[in-house]
Amino acid sequence: MSGKDKQREERLAAALRENLRRRKAQSRELGQGGGGSDDEARFREGMAILGGPAAASDWQRAVDLIDAAAAAGNAEAIARRAVFECRGVGRQSDWEKALDSLALAAEGGSVWAAKQLRVLADNRFEPQVPETGEGRSWRDVRTGISMAKCLSVPQPRSLSADPLILAVPAIATAAECQWLIAAAGPRLQASEVYQHGVDPGRTNRFAPFSFAHQDVISEVFRTRIALALGAPQQCLEVSQVLHYEVGQEFVLHCDFLDPQALGEEIARNGQRIVTVLVYLNEDFEGGATSFPRLGLEHRGATGDALMFRNVDRSGQPDPRTQHAGRAPTSGQKWVFSQWVRNRAPS
Numbered sequence: 001m002s003g004k005d006k007q008r009e010e011r012l013a014a015a016l017r018e019n020l021r022r023r024k025a026q027s028r029e030l031g032q033g034g035g036g037s038d039d040e041a042r043f044r045e046g047m048a049i050l051g052g053p054a055a056a057s058d059w060q061r062a063v064d065l066i067d068a069a070a071a072a073g074n075a076e077a078i079a080r081r082a083v084f085e086c087r088g089v090g091r092q093s094d095w096e097k098a099l100d101s102l103a104l105a106a107e108g109g110s111v112w113a114a115k116q117l118r119v120l121a122d123n124r125f126e127p128q129v130p131e132t133g134e135g136r137s138w139r140d141v142r143t144g145i146s147m148a149k150c151l152s153v154p155q156p157r158s159l160s161a162d163p164l165i166l167a168v169p170a171i172a173t174a175a176e177c178q179w180l181i182a183a184a185g186p187r188l189q190a191s192e193v194y195q196h197g198v199d200p201g202r203t204n205r206f207a208p209f210s211f212a213h214q215d216v217i218s219e220v221f222r223t224r225i226a227l228a229l230g231a232p233q234q235c236l237e238v239s240q241v242l243h244y245e246v247g248q249e250f251v252l253h254c255d256f257l258d259p260q261a262l263g264e265e266i267a268r269n270g271q272r273i274v275t276v277l278v279y280l281n282e283d284f285e286g287g288a289t290s291f292p293r294l295g296l297e298h299r300g301a302t303g304d305a306l307m308f309r310n311v312d313r314s315g316q317p318d319p320r321t322q323h324a325g326r327a328p329t330s331g332q333k334w335v336f337s338q339w340v341r342n343r344a345p346s
């Protein structure tokens with residue numbers, strides 16, 4: 001982070017702390033809870049469930065706890081509710097409600113919500129980050145965000161007709177890419193391959209964006225990808241951010257699931273028919289995505305996507321799509337990786 005960015009972050013955090021202090025004082029005067037310790041405990045319990053092993057079976061309880069804390073005015077719970085609202089968790093998906101919640105949470109002192117609003121307002125067609133404090137409230141910032149613009153997808157360019165490989169320029173803004181890098185960085189872990197544990201051929205690290213780690217920006221990514229593919233959101237697997245240091249690589253592999261080894265999984269949750277990669281940075285050398293059987297190497301600029309089909313026209317695995325994430329020779333490579341099934345999991 002540059003010195004200027006750091007100063008801006010510090011100003012933002014100070015403004016939000018002040019905002020929170022004022023709100024707490026106001027609610028004390030009014031004799032309201034205003035995000036008291038019970039609500040804090042509910043929020044924490046809900047988040048612990050979402051992040052724990054019982055998330056799949058107990059998510060409704062977690063969502064109820066977080067919703068209750070949000071309804072009582074807990075700013076972090078309201079920010080989390082925004083993710084439920086845009087995803088449609090336990091309710092209809094509603095982006096406008098999600099933005100309203102982010103603004104409310106930012107006004108209540110959530111730095112997490114305020115930063116997301118700022119990133120969303122850094123629209124790729126009008127690249128400027130709004131500053132609050134000079135007469136602008138978080139509500140003003142929210143009002144300036146157009147979801148129609150935000151969810152529009154640029155025209156793809158064909159790199160290969162068969163197998164189908166498309167490049168989509170600027171599917172994400174630089175601010176969104178930076179956000180995801182920052183969100184993934186502290187959670188990087190050794191990479192895995194499907195049901196085989198840690199893979200020695202995959203020396204890069206990754207961070208999954210499972211339920212507890214999703215935010216409105218990662219949802220924007222997933223929604224744009226679903227729109228670009230014309231696929232229902234439910235077909236998208238857990239998103240990942242991949243990180244490669246110099247010399248680290250994702251060796252040659254295919255992304256489809258082997259029907260011989262994983263027939264039951266395919267029958268239950270569908271085949272992995274499409275892969276979408278979004279290049280999150282460009283300040284590295286080497287590190288292309290390489291398809292040796294097609295004589296194709298590709299590296300997008302920051303925010304560009306690469307989309308390819310892993311199966312042929314009849315839906316059968318297409319070994320020509322074998323590919324590798326090559327190692328950077330200098331710098332670090334960050335990629336958002338999205339595997340997409342042919343149907344929603346059962």
Ligand SMILES: O=C(O)CCC(=O)C(=O)O
Binds near residue numbers: 277287289290326
């Ligand atoms: O990082 C890359 O270029 C390739 C990543 C990849 O193959 C994948 O995520 O399946």
Ligand SMILES: [Fe+2]
Binds near residue numbers: 253254255275323
């Ligand atoms: Fe892959």
